[in-house]
Amino acid sequence: MDLRYSDADEQFRSEFRRWLEAAVPAHGAPPARDDWDGRRAWDTGWQRKLFDAGYAGVNWPREYGGRGATLTEELVYYEEYARAKAPYVGMNFVGIRHGGPTLIAEGSEAQKQTHLPRILRGEEVWCQGFSEPVAGSDLAALSTRAVRDGDHYRVSGHKIWTSFAQQADFCELLVRTDPDAPKHRGISWLIMPMNLPGISVRPIDTLRGESDFAEMFCEDVRVPCENLVGPENDGWRITNVTLRFERGSAWAQDIFELQEYLVDLSALVAQRAPQDASLQSVLGQLAAEADALWALVKWQLGETAKTGVPGLGGSALKLAFTELTQRVYEFGARLLGRAALSRDATDDPSGWRSSDTFLNTLSFTIAAGSSQVQRNLIAERILGMPREPR
């Protein structure tokens, strides 16, 4: 049992750190939140810079343009990325964190060659068309239909909560290809180009007042059959691959970022209420939990290295991280006092827009499998307790 990074890891750390020190300030401040063209350019422009410097797709295979890093190099990457306060993955989220990885695991050679390098270079933005109005936590209840017609599928249905649907070039789309099979058996995973006729997108305002997600309507959209990922009707298995990546190791970066935030909060406490022992105690409690999460990331990484596959522990990490993050930002907002009643950046000296970010964290325990769903998974798959109806 040891926690030492190798010399090679440390070498990589200093190289990456040096690069970030120059590149992050050079990329400038993010555009206004309703400047969608500007945001796309900013997010994908940063992705391009990562790619050009050899830092894109840290854990992707080299043959598709990734870095092919070891597990510990990946950790170093997340640590340094968060420490440098480098730009959030933003609009590249789906492509980088789960769409691309799903293709690596399950896609055809042609699909990998077509999409992976372009995702890494910031040339393709992806979105996720999984959820539907009646299929949320019960995702397998989805009813968007795809009917084979020669070398195309004709797709019709209604998706919802599709983040960045308006900006995306491609969509990882779940469709029902066999309506007669039991609900988990008739699903397929398609790559849908977002410029096809028949797709319409209607933005939905989030509780922060921004249209980050949308409803997506498909009316007889013709998607080429070659865009099917994996076998027809095997989409539920592939969906689980995607979800495992979505709940996977990239959390590490967010955990480290949370630790950075806690350091800044401690400066705020020192400045505002240096004598308040109870604030110190709450701060220490939150930081101890964040430390433990970071240790758990390393523990699970060791598990993955030992067994070769990521375990079921991702659910525990997702659950603990998202719940803790809400508490930390809520604490940050409380520290601000009445200044938290403004969401403007200037009113939070920590630089983290605590009250606005707190609002954002409310989605963490809902999206990518709600906290309740994670608890069900842990109880059933890890502790062997009886299953919910499904």
Next chain:
Amino acid sequence: MDFQLNEDQEALRAGVRVWCEDRFRFEKLAEVVQQPLAREWWRELAELGVFALRAPESAGGVGLGMAEAAVAFVELGRRLVPGPLLWNLLAAELIPGAASGEVIVGGLDQPQPADRRRPSATPAQPTDAGAALIEYGDAIDVLLVLRDDGVQRIEAAGQLPGTLVAEPLDPLTPMLRVSELPEGTIIGDAALAARLRLEGTALTSALLLGIAESTLEYAVAYAKQREQFGRAIASFQAIKHFAADMYVRQELARAATLAAAVTIDDPAVGDVSRAVASARVVAGAAARENARKCIQIYGGMGFTWEMPPHYYLKRCMVLENTLGQSPSHCTTVAAHLAAPAS
């Protein structure tokens, strides 16, 4: 980096577990309660190497690290093994006979009250506001006292002056109420006292983790076999979600506790005092909350003397009052945030 138990550590864990299952299966606990601390099992523990784990081989020890000690102590915690366990290990190199289990070492943490550290503060209070409760005070041969300015050794020889507490909170941890300690000799300086506190806190976390693990196992097993409304109570989501949260707390506590132990062995990988304090905070919460939820999941059975859960909660309360309570460890973590190690 390979943050998983290695083969030797797995073997150590298995060995200690077998001994614990044999000696301290729950069915046998009732007998244990009646007995004074048995020198026999103390020596068996020593033979397993538990107390000598960290002493160098040249001194007859096993020459391993805090990581191994933590692995062993998790097992002791799981089975509620009684005795002033951590003090014999901490004293292995300080007190002859401690490593071999011939001498039973107890301990008392006596930090100076905060207001005495700052001379200008409020008028000095008496150092001993009340009598000290000393675990196994009637059975120990030597008492180690940790003070801010050093470590004191007091000869106890099983005869510390005091009265045995009639109803100790933890039936498996007898307490001696001592109002005045005999004179002792100084055997170490402030730095030693600080080191022993740190290492003792790491071992306490390991014992707490054992409680978190055990109470989760008991709770899930009980929930699977207890039926109400025609089905196992484990099928009720309220129960499942309790169990899932218990699991998460256990996982966090394990990662943090082992990370702290590894950091003690290899201080280059992190800040030792922060790692130890964080682990203690998280392990304390895991043990406390898991033990309480275990009682809740057992229902009326959970409120009986006969069933295991209450023993765990009570032991947890003993451990959470060993070497500082959680809030003081939280403060330590917060202080590190303010002055992060570079």
